[in-house]
Amino acid sequence: MSITPLLLTVSPRDILVEMLSWLAFLQRWSVLSQLLVLAVIVLVARTRSLQLQLNRYRLHQQVPEAIRVLLGPALVLILAAVFAACQAPFGLLRYFGLLWLGWNLFTPLKLLVQRVKPQFPIEELESTLFKPIYVITATVSMLSLLGSRENLARVGIANLFGVEITLGKVYTAIVAIYLVVTIASRPAAVMAWASGTIFGVRQQNRRGLELLFRYSVIAIGIVSVAYYIGINGNAFIAIAGGLSVGIGFGIKEIISNFISSIWLLFEGSVRPGEILMINGDPCTVRKLGLRATQLRRGRDGAELLIPNQTFFTQEAASYTAAETARRDSVVVGAAYDHDPDQVIALLLAIAEDHPKVKPYPPASAFVTDFADSSINYKVLFWVANPLDAFAVGSDLRREIWKRFEKEGITIPFPQRQVYPMQWPPSLQQSHNSQPTPDQPTPGQEPRNAS
Amino acid sequence: MKRSLTLFAALGLLSACSGSDESRSTLLRVVRTLPANEVVTGEESARDRKLLRDFQTNLRAVIPGLRIQPSLYSATSVQAELQRQTNSGLGPDLVISDAQTIQALFAARLLDPVALTPEQRQAIPAELLTRVSTSNGTITGLPVSQYIQLACYDKRKLKSAPKTLRELAQQSSEGNIFGLTQNFENLYWSVGSYGAGKALISSLRGETPTTQDVNQLVQWLTWLRAASFQQNVLFMNDQATLRQQLIKGNLHWISCWSTQLPQLREALKDNLGVGLLPAGPAGKATPVSRLQVWGLGRNSSHQQRLKSEELMQFIVLPWAQKTWALRYRTSYPVNPAAAQIINREIPGTQDLYLSTDQEDVRIGDEIQAALNQDPKLEQAMQSTLNHVIFGTETPSQAAATLNTKLGPSS
Numbered sequence: 001m002s003i004t005p006l007l008l009t010v011s012p013r014d015i016l017v018e019m020l021s022w023l024a025f026l027q028r029w030s031v032l033s034q035l036l037v038l039a040v041i042v043l044v045a046r047t048r049s050l051q052l053q054l055n056r057y058r059l060h061q062q063v064p065e066a067i068r069v070l071l072g073p074a075l076v077l078i079l080a081a082v083f084a085a086c087q088a089p090f091g092l093l094r095y096f097g098l099l100w101l102g103w104n105l106f107t108p109l110k111l112l113v114q115r116v117k118p119q120f121p122i123e124e125l126e127s128t129l130f131k132p133i134y135v136i137t138a139t140v141s142m143l144s145l146l147g148s149r150e151n152l153a154r155v156g157i158a159n160l161f162g163v164e165i166t167l168g169k170v171y172t173a174i175v176a177i178y179l180v181v182t183i184a185s186r187p188a189a190v191m192a193w194a195s196g197t198i199f200g201v202r203q204q205n206r207r208g209l210e211l212l213f214r215y216s217v218i219a220i221g222i223v224s225v226a227y228y229i230g231i232n233g234n235a236f237i238a239i240a241g242g243l244s245v246g247i248g249f250g251i252k253e254i255i256s257n258f259i260s261s262i263w264l265l266f267e268g269s270v271r272p273g274e275i276l277m278i279n280g281d282p283c284t285v286r287k288l289g290l291r292a293t294q295l296r297r298g299r300d301g302a303e304l305l306i307p308n309q310t311f312f313t314q315e316a317a318s319y320t321a322a323e324t325a326r327r328d329s330v331v332v333g334a335a336y337d338h339d340p341d342q343v344i345a346l347l348l349a350i351a352e353d354h355p356k357v358k359p360y361p362p363a364s365a366f367v368t369d370f371a372d373s374s375i376n377y378k379v380l381f382w383v384a385n386p387l388d389a390f391a392v393g394s395d396l397r398r399e400i401w402k403r404f405e406k407e408g409i410t411i412p413f414p415q416r417q418v419y420p421m422q423w424p425p426s427l428q429q430s431h432n433s434q435p436t437p438d439q440p441t442p443g444q445e446p447r448n449a450s
Numbered sequence: 451m452k453r454s455l456t457l458f459a460a461l462g463l464l465s466a467c468s469g470s471d472e473s474r475s476t477l478l479r480v481v482r483t484l485p486a487n488e489v490v491t492g493e494e495s496a497r498d499r500k501l502l503r504d505f506q507t508n509l510r511a512v513i514p515g516l517r518i519q520p521s522l523y524s525a526t527s528v529q530a531e532l533q534r535q536t537n538s539g540l541g542p543d544l545v546i547s548d549a550q551t552i553q554a555l556f557a558a559r560l561l562d563p564v565a566l567t568p569e570q571r572q573a574i575p576a577e578l579l580t581r582v583s584t585s586n587g588t589i590t591g592l593p594v595s596q597y598i599q600l601a602c603y604d605k606r607k608l609k610s611a612p613k614t615l616r617e618l619a620q621q622s623s624e625g626n627i628f629g630l631t632q633n634f635e636n637l638y639w640s641v642g643s644y645g646a647g648k649a650l651i652s653s654l655r656g657e658t659p660t661t662q663d664v665n666q667l668v669q670w671l672t673w674l675r676a677a678s679f680q681q682n683v684l685f686m687n688d689q690a691t692l693r694q695q696l697i698k699g700n701l702h703w704i705s706c707w708s709t710q711l712p713q714l715r716e717a718l719k720d721n722l723g724v725g726l727l728p729a730g731p732a733g734k735a736t737p738v739s740r741l742q743v744w745g746l747g748r749n750s751s752h753q754q755r756l757k758s759e760e761l762m763q764f765i766v767l768p769w770a771q772k773t774w775a776l777r778y779r780t781s782y783p784v785n786p787a788a789a790q791i792i793n794r795e796i797p798g799t800q801d802l803y804l805s806t807d808q809e810d811v812r813i814g815d816e817i818q819a820a821l822n823q824d825p826k827l828e829q830a831m832q833s834t835l836n837h838v839i840f841g842t843e844t845p846s847q848a849a850a851t852l853n854t855k856l857g858p859s860s
Binding site for chain 2: 023027028090148151155156
C-alpha cells in the first residue's frame with residue numbers, strides 16, 4: 001500500500017478564492033462607511049497625544065480605568081445605533097463594538113474576581129481558556145458575518161485514509177483538542193481527589209493518579225475527535241502501522257519516554273513527591289511529564305530534567321518507594337584514653353536528644369575501628385524525611401563536639417612537627433636540638449579536631 | 451498613529467483594487483439554498499462550487515469580467531443568515547432559491563424587487579410570474595428554471611419504472627423494493643393520481659368539499675395505507691435517506707427531484723433510470739414543481755447590481771435556457787421557446803414540462819403555499835398522514851380530520 005493515496009489532495013485554492021472574495025465587499029459604500037467610522041474611533045482611542053491631553057486635564061484620575069476602557073466600544077455601539085436609525089447597514093459596527101467591549105471587559109471582571117476571591121486562578125483561566133475561547137468565537141462569528149463560514153468549513157483540504165477532511169473539521173478538531181488538553185487537568189484533579197477521599201489513597205499517590213486520569217481524559221478526547229472527523233478503526237490501525245515505522249526510526253526516544261512515564265506511574269516508583277538519590281544527591285520528584293521527570297535537587301535547589309527512560313534503564317535509589325524514613329550515620333574518633341562504653345552511651349544520648357531523630361527504630365552506636373591515633377565510632381540514626389538527613393548529621397556533629405568538650409573526651413588528629421634544619425648540620429643542632437618558642441612541646445596535644 | 455495610517459493606506463489600496471470600472475472584474479456573491487429537509491454536506495457544497503465555476507467559465511464570453519462566489523445554505527437557516535449579513539452590508543448580490551423562500555426573504559426585506567425588462571416579460575410565462583409576485587404586483591424574483599419530481603430507479607433491478615400505481619403494486623409484490631417519503635410535499639404527486647387535491651384545497655379555502663371530492667381524498671388515503679402495509683414499499687423520513695438507500699441498492703425505485711440527479715448520476719452512472727411518477731385511477735401524477743428563482747440582494751454596489759441584472763437578462767434568453775437545461779439536465783426552462791427545444795432534444799420529456807397541466811400545478815402550489823405560511827397546518831397535515839401510514843387512523847377518519855384541521859376555524 002503506498003502512502004500517496006492515503007494522505008494527500010491538499011487543496012488550498014478554494015480557501016484562497018473565498019478569502020479574496022472578501023475584497024469585493026469593499027466596493028460597497030455601506031461597508032466602507034462602517035469601516036471608516038470604526039477606523040477613526042480606533043485611531044482616536046489609540047492616539048498617544050490625545051491620551052497625554054487627558055493626562056493634562058487629569059481626566060485619567062477622574063474617570064476610573066474600568067470605565068475608561070469602555071468608552072471606545074460604547075461610542076462604536078452608539079454610532080451603530082445611529083446607522084440603524086438611518087436605516088443604513090450597521091451590523092459591522094455593532095459586531096466590532098461588541099467585540100471590543102467584550103475584550104475590554106476582561107480587565108474589570110478580572111479585577112472584580114481578584115478582589116472577591118483572591119485564591120481563584122483567574123489569570124491562568126483568562127490566558128488559557130477565556131481569551132482563546134473568545135478569539136475562536138469571534139473568528140467563527142466574523143466568518144459567519146462574511147457569509148464564508150459554511151463555505152470555508154466545507155472546503156475539503158485533505159483526504160485521510162479515504163475520509164474527506166474539511167477545513168471545518170480540522171478547525172473543530174484543533175479547538176476540541178486544545179480545550180481537552182487545557183481543561184483535562186480539572187476533572188482529573190477532581191477524580192483524583194474523589195478517589196483519595198473515598199478509597200483513602202495517599203497524597204503522593206493522588207498526584208500520580210491525577211496524572212493518569214489526565215492522560216486518560218486527553219486520550220479519550222483525542223480518540224473522540226478522530227472519530228468525529230471520520231477516522232475509523234481501520235484508519236487507526238493504519239496510523240498505528242505508520243507510527244510503528246516512525247517509532248522504529250525517528251521518535252523511538254519520545255515514545256520510550258512516554259511509555260516509561262505511564263509505566264512508572266502504574267508501578268508507583270517515581271511519583272510526584274518521591275525522593276530519589278540522583279548521583280548521590282537526594283532530589284524531590286516535582287512533575288512526571290510525558291518525556292521527562294522534573295526533580296529538584298535538595299543540595300542546591302537546581303531543577304533537573306531527567307528522561308523517563310533513565311529510571312527504566314539505570315538504578316535509582318528511592319527513599320520513598322515503600323518507607324519514607326532514611327538511615328544516616330556520623331563517624332567520630334575518640335582518644336584511646338576513654339572508655340568505649342562511656343563514649344557509646346554519650347553518642348546514643350546525643351542522637352536520642354535530637355528532635356528529628358526517630359525514636360523507632362532507635363539510634364545505635366558502634367566501635368568501628370582501632371585506628372592509628374583514635375578509636376573510631378559510628379552512630380546510626382533514622383530520620384522521617386530523607387531530605388533532613390544532611391542537616392541532622394550536621395547538628396549531631398556539632399552536639400558531639402560540645403558534649404565531648406564538656407565530658408573531657410578528646411578527638412585526636414594527626415600532628416606534624418616542623419624543624420628548621422641547616423646543611424651540613426651544626427654540631428649544636430645535631431646533638432642538642434631545642435624547640436623554638438612557637439613550636440608546641442611534645443607533651444602538649446591539640447584537641448577537638450574532627 | 452503610524453499603524454493607523456497603514457490601516458488607511460491598506461483600505462485605500464484594497465478599494466482601489468476592487469475598483470468600479472466596468473472593464474474590471476466584478477465579483478458577485480451568490481447564495482443558493484437546499485430544501486429545508488436537506489442537510490448541506492461537504493460533497494454537495496463541492497459539487498455546487500464546481501457547477502458554478504463551470505457556469506462562470508461559460509459566461510466569460512457573454513459577460514466579461516464576471517466572477518461568482520457561491521454559498522450554500524439550507525432553506526431553514528438562510529433567512530437568519532441573510533438577515534445578519536444584510537444588516538452588516540455584507541449580504542449576497544444574488545439569491546437563488548425556490549419561489550416560497552424568495553417570497554419569504556422579500557417579505558423580510560432582505561431582497562430588492564426585480565424590475566423586469568420587456569424581454570424578460572416576454573421570455574417568462576405570466577403564470578410563472580404570478581408565483582413570484584406579491585399581492586400588489588411587485589416581482590420578488592426572476593423565475594429561471596423549474597425543478598420537478600420524478601421517479602428514479604436502478605436499471606439493474608427494474609427494467610422500467612411503473613407507469614401506474616397498479617403496476618407499482620404488482621412490481622412490489624414481485625420483490626422490487628419501492629421507497630417513498632412520509633413528507634406531504636414529496637407525496638403530493640400521488641394526490642393528483644387520485645384527484646384528492648380538490649378536497650384539500652376546498653378545506654383550506656374554508657369551503658365544504660363535495661362528497662365526490664371527499665371520496666377521492668379517502669381513496670388516496672386508502673392507497674397510502676395499503677402501500678404502507680406492503681412489505682416492499684418503504685416510507686422514509688426524508689429525501690436524502692431515500693437517495694442513500696437507492697445508491698446502496700437497498701431500494702430499487704424512489705421518488706426524486708431533478709435537482710438531485712447529479713448526485714445519483716455520480717453514484718449510479720448508467721444504471722440510473724429516470725421516468726415519470728406513476729399515474730392513478732383519476733389521472734396523471736401531479737408532481738409539484740419548484741421554481742428556481744433569482745432574487746436581488748440589497749447590499750450590492752452599483753457595479754455589482756449592474757452585473758447581476760445583466761446576468762439575469764441573459765439567463766432567460768432561449769439560448770442560455772436551452773444550454774443550461776441540456777448541459778445539467780436537472781431543470782427545465784421557464785422560457786417556452788427553450789422548452790420546445792428541450793422537448794425535441796430529450797425524447798419523452800414533453801410530459802414533464804409542467805406548464806401543460808396548469809390546474810394541478812396551481813392547486814399544488816396553493817396547498818403548499820398555505821402549509822408553508824402556517825406551520826400548524828403543515829404539522830396537522832403531516833401528523834394525519836403519519837397516522838394513516840402507521841395505521842393508527844382509518845382513511846375516513848383521516849379525511850374528516852384533515853377537513854377539520856385545514857379549515858379556517860382550526
